[in-house]
Amino acid sequence: xxxxxxxxxxxxxxxxxxxxxxxxPGISRLTCSFVPRKWYLLALVLACHSLGKAQESADFxxxxxxxxxxxxGGRLTGPDLKNVTQRKDRAWLVRYLxxxxxxxxxxxxxxxxxxxxxxxxxxPTIAGxxxxxxxxxxDLIEAESKLxxxxxxxxxxxxxxxxxxxxxxxxxxxxxxxxxxxxGPACISCHTxxxxxxxxxxxxxxxxxxxxxxxxxxxxxxxxxxxxLTPTMQANFSNKPLDSDEVLALVAFFQKTLQRxxxxxxxxxxxxxxxxxxxxxxxxxxxxxxxxxxFRGVRRQLVRAKQSEMNYEH
Numbered sequence: 001x002x003x004x005x006x007x008x009x010x011x012x013x014x015x016x017x018x019x020x021x022x023x024x025p026g027i028s029r030l031t032c033s034f035v036p037r038k039w040y041l042l043a044l045v046l047a048c049h050s051l052g053k054a055q056e057s058a059d060f061x062x063x064x065x066x067x068x069x070x071x072x073g074g075r076l077t078g079p080d081l082k083n084v085t086q087r088k089d090r091a092w093l094v095r096y097l098x099x100x101x102x103x104x105x106x107x108x109x110x111x112x113x114x115x116x117x118x119x120x121x122x123x124p125t126i127a128g129x130x131x132x133x134x135x136x137x138x139d140l141i142e143a144e145s146k147l148x149x150x151x152x153x154x155x156x157x158x159x160x161x162x163x164x165x166x167x168x169x170x171x172x173x174x175x176x177x178x179x180x181x182x183x184g185p186a187c188i189s190c191h192t193x194x195x196x197x198x199x200x201x202x203x204x205x206x207x208x209x210x211x212x213x214x215x216x217x218x219x220x221x222x223x224x225x226x227x228x229l230t231p232t233m234q235a236n237f238s239n240k241p242l243d244s245d246e247v248l249a250l251v252a253f254f255q256k257t258l259q260r261x262x263x264x265x266x267x268x269x270x271x272x273x274x275x276x277x278x279x280x281x282x283x284x285x286x287x288x289x290x291x292x293x294x295f296r297g298v299r300r301q302l303v304r305a306k307q308s309e310m311n312y313e314h
Contacts, residue, residue: 057140058151060133063234064126066152066227071144073154076220077121079114082145090138097134099125119216157222157244162252170253173246175201184240187250190232193257205232212254221254222247 068078085093088110096103096111100123103111115122144150172178175196176186192201193209215221225247228237242250 057133057136060128061137061140061152062227063238065137066154067224068123069152070154070223071141071150071152072147073150073152074219076154076223077216078118078123081141082150084145085138085142090135093138094131094134097126097137098129098131101125154219154223157219157248162248162255166249166252167256170249170251170256173250174253180240180246181243182240184237184242193254195257208254209257212251212258218251218255222251225250 065081068076069081070076072080072082074080092110100111104115104122144152169178173180174187174191174193176188180186187208188196188201190202190205191208192203193207212218212221215224225242226244227241228234
């Protein structure tokens with residue numbers, strides 16, 4: 001007769017129950033939970049990458065495009081870009097974004113018509129513009145066009161008439177008498193306008209006397225001031241932007257400068273030169289007086305020493 005030895009079943013340390021070789025719920029749960037988690041992490045990485053690209057496109061658009069364009073806010077120097085991909089195919093838009101002047105010079109009818117609508121202002125070639133970046137910008141414009149209110153609708157300023165107080169505040173901001181809230185430099189450090197004072201302002205940048213007229217009025221100039229396009233202005237104001245009240249006051253001041261009586265620039269320069277020469281003469285006279293006193297003091301000591309020597313000999 002054959003003896004059968006019965007072995008005790010292995011028990012789970014956690015539950016104290018027999019563990020069957022057929023059923024492995026722990027492994028099953030691990031497998032089921034591992035697969036979704038892997039895809040979840042992958043989706044999260046892709047989502048973060050997409051958000052990063054979208055933010056990069058938004059920053060690029062804000063720095064390079066908002067001074068001339070809005071998305072749903074109306075025409076500025078350039079056209080409103082809302083639904084622009086419905087007005088022209090993407091391939092054409094990408095080529096135009098990369099090199100607008102080349103498209104115009106080639107005689108492209110649509111590009112030439114845009115030039116006429118922009119009153120002869122040629123869209124500048126933007127540094128760093130590539131095919132990939134142009135595609136990303138068009139994706140951004142399409143997404144913003146679907147919103148009820150785009151993030152790039154433009155600076156929302158009061159449309160009320162300017163007051164004398166607005167002009168005075170704008171003048172104070174321009175001259176630096178009223179510091180900018182975010183710490184930006186005063187306009188007069190680089191620019192000037194007629195009637196700003198006997199010495200005028202800075203000459204490193206253009207005269208802004210007629211800037212209100214050059215930018216075709218209030219809205220376009222306001223938008224440009226809120227997001228300047230030139231490299232020097234971007235370096236100074238990208239992290240220290242003007243707020244809406246400061247922009248309104250400066251625009252009011254620039255509108256007022258158009259009404260000033262033109263002054264002879266050569267007269268202002270001559271005044272500056274004469275004042276400089278007068279100051280130099282005063283400084284020379286001051287040093288001459290100091291030198292003469294010093295010279296006489298030294299000479300007096302020498303004479304006394306000589307007299308003492310002669311008296312000693314006698």
